Structures are given as C-alpha cells and as structure tokens.
Amino acid sequence: LLNTRQTDKTQVQLNSRFTRKIALSVPFVSSPMDTVTEHKMAINMALHGGIGIVHYNMTVEEQAAEVRKVKKYRNGFITDPLCLKASATVADVLRLKEEHGFAGFPITADGNLGSRLIGIVTNRDIDFVEDPESTPLSSVMTPLGALQTAPDGVTLTEAHALLRKCKKGKLPVVNAAGELVSLISRTDLMKNRDYPNATKDATSNLLCGAACGTRPNDRERLAALVSAGIDVIVIDSSQGDSIYQLDMVRWIKQTFQGLEVVAGNVVTQRQALHLIQAGADGLRVGMGSGSICTTQEVCAVGRPQASAVYNVAKLAKRFGVPITADGGTSSTGHITKGLALGASCMMMGSLLAGTDEAPGEYFFQDGVRLKRYRGMGSIDAMAQGSEKRYNWTGKASVKVAQGVSGAVVDKGSLKKYIPYLVQGVKHGLQDTGAISVTELHAKLYSGALRIELRSPAAQREGGVHGLYSYQKQLFSA
Secondary structure (H helix, E strand, C coil): CCCCCCCCHHHCECCEECCCCCEECCCEEECCCCCCCCHHHHHHHHHCCCEEEECCCCCHHHHHHHHHHHHHCCCCCECCCCCECCCCEHHHHHHHHHHHCCCCEEEECCCCCCCEEEEEECHHHHCCCCCCCCCEHHHCCEEHHHCCCEECCCCHHHHHHHHHHHCCCEEEEECCCCEEEEEEEHHHHHHHHHCCCCCECCCCCECCEEEECCCCCHHHHHHHHHHHCCCEEEECCCCCCCHHHHHHHHHHHHHCCCCEEEEEEECCHHHHHHHHHHCCCEEEECCCCCCCECHHHHHCCCCCHHHHHHHHHHHHHHHCCCEEEECCCCCHHHHHHHHHCCCCEEEECCCCCCECCCCCCEEEECCEEEEEEECCCCHHHHHCCHHHHCCCCCCCCCCCCCECEEEEECCECHHHHHHHHHHHHHHHHHHHCCCEHHHHHHHHHHCCCCCCCCCHHHHHHCCCCCCCCCCCCCCCC
C-alpha cells in the first residue's frame, strides 16, 4: 500500500456499511460459525460498534433464543420486561435469574406487562431470604410508594435524568392508569457511557444478525428469527450463485420487506450480479480462503481473496451494494488490505475464535491455553447439522469435508481485543493518507491508492526475521 499523505490517526473514522441500510461504527462482523458467534459474541460485537451473526448449527428454537438474548440486552427502553405477580415466590425469581441473567422484575397485578404496577423486586430484596420456595414476593418487594416512576411518553434523555436524580436501579414507565408500559435500567446508563459507539436499532436495541440456509424448512427458521427481532439475515452457503439462494433472496424480499439480506458466498462479478438482481442488500465474498477451509483443495473451486474482493467490490459499487470480505483475515494488516481493496466490512472467524466471548471451553495443551475452532465444512461440524450448508438435500451417503477442526490460542476478552483491532486498522488508514473507509475507497477507484504485488522474498522481508528468538505481544495489557 503506497502512502499518499500523512493523516492524524485521531481523525481516522472507521464507520462503514454492512448492507444498504445498516451502518456500523467499525467494519467488523463476526462469522456465523459454531465456535465463533452465539449471543455473548454478538452482544460484544454490537457494543463495540460491529455486528455479530449468530450461527444456525442448532435448532430453530435455540437460534431464536440466542437472538432474543442479544436484542434484550438493551441500552434504552425495555419494552417487554418480564413481570411477576405478588403471589410468586423468591424461588421463581431465582429460576428466572438463572435463565435470563438478571433479577430485576416489576411486580404487576396479574404478572403481565400492561397491568397495574404494584412494586418491583431486585437482587437486594432477595439476597438473604432463607426459604425462597415459600416466601412470596409481596413480603420482600419494594412497594409502589417507594418507587420512582416516569410517565408514559417520557423521552430517553428525561428518563436518564430521573434515574440519576433518584439513584434507583430501575425506572418503571407507567401510563395515566398506573399500568406498566416499559422499564429502564441504571445499567443501561453505564452501557451508554462505556460503549458510545454501540450499533443500535431505532429503539436503542443492539443490532443482531443471524444465518440461515436455502432449504424449504429454512423459511420456517427465518420466520422465527424475524419474530425474535433480527436486523439482518445472512444466507450461509459455500456457493451463493445457485437457484436455491436466488429463490430464497426473492422470497425474503417479498415476505419480509423491511429485512436486510446479505447473500453469498461469491467470488466473481457474474455471481455477484445475479444476487444483486435478486434483491441482495449486501454480499459476502470469499471461497476457500479461511484458515480452516479446504474447499479450494477438495473441490478445486474458489479464488484468491484479494482478487475476489477487488473484482466483486468494483461491480457492487455500481449498484450501491456493500461487500463483506469473508475468509483469510488473520491480522489487522489483512483488515486494512481488505478495506483498501474495496470491502466495506471484514467478516472474522479465526481472528475472534479463542476470545472469552466465543463459544466453548478453554483447555491446555503443552502448557498453552487454547479453544476449539473448526470450519463449518469439517466432519465434526457436519455431524451436528452444518452439512446443509454444502449439500442442499442433506441426504449424502458420504460426507466430504471442506474444512478442518483445530484449536486457537486464548486471545482474552473482546473488551481489550476489539480496541486493539480498531487502533491497528486506524494506523493502517493513517499511513495510506485516508481518514475514512469512504475516502480509502475513493482513493482506490481514482488511482491515488496503488497495490503492489510482493515477491516471496519481499513477504519474508516484511515480517519478523533475522532473530534467534522473539516474543510476539499484540498489545499492552
């Protein structure tokens, strides 16, 4: 990447688009893989300005539940809070806490939203109850008279001011009849403070995507995901230019007209054009370039990732369709290259696997802390249902692997890892003289930004070399 002018990295902004309508604060998307993205990854990706795509190597109910956990992790009005009756017990609260991860519940006359508010129960009310099974909430809850409430129609800014003033943990919003309309939590104030760049929908809920296939029963899955509140669906297929995916895209756009659709995977302009004409709002580019993918080796199909991204992006730009580079991203340098070649976002699998928020448990091997990571085309993943990504009928007598299973090194929490990725990419844009992804693309297509092919010797020269030993530390703790 040839430098054109120096730019102050504090001026560099990484805002970009994932689809025609969905904008992200940072161009990072977590891959829909069963060792990468479930609700914890999706929540933290959205908090840091990106978006997570929940994998579908699980039942419809399980995937919808993962999406709901993301959408309920709200930074604004909680419009459907879980409510309880005064006759419920402390044991009921403990069970709900175990299931949902929180213990603040409004108490209403009939235990439903829209009923008359009579109190609220929180962790502090139940901490020292000796007999939870027989203790009714009416005896431990904070009654209505001791609560601060807000009137229906209050703005989020006004509600936050009330919470700061009353120093309570929860702020119920009630109508003129005293019926519960919604709820606001003090922790949401802290989330807004700590994550100012979080990507949210119109109601201040975190953005969340999910993956699905192209089989007929995936239409039922999609309906459940839409009910759970997804903002974008990613059609997950190793080869996106098929009659099945084209039909699926058309059906989605006709049936769920407000839902954004990312189609793929593709690597050529012709493939991309077919999906754009079918109605795709975004494209996923890459075939066989992932670290755990063997599609190019097994099937002899695919394309070098840089060529695929550059050529597809050039066509998609004419239609205003953003592309996401998917596969082969293993460093901040790769992210910068992908953006410089025309990608609007980078989808990451191995780069995020191994973080605390990725599914799975850590284990030790030869003294190194590791986490499992596998391709969705591996035999292990196929055995749990991912075969539908590669075989439309799902009835193959012999499963042909297009991926491997392995392990990656512990990367710690996204709370430190994502800021490191952001800062590294900002350094890259700074050195190319671009202050935004939009300007980077403008430089690419105007010819001001040039790409040079490096020889194997140059690639060795560009890495660490000539040392007897060294320790590689990505960022300071």
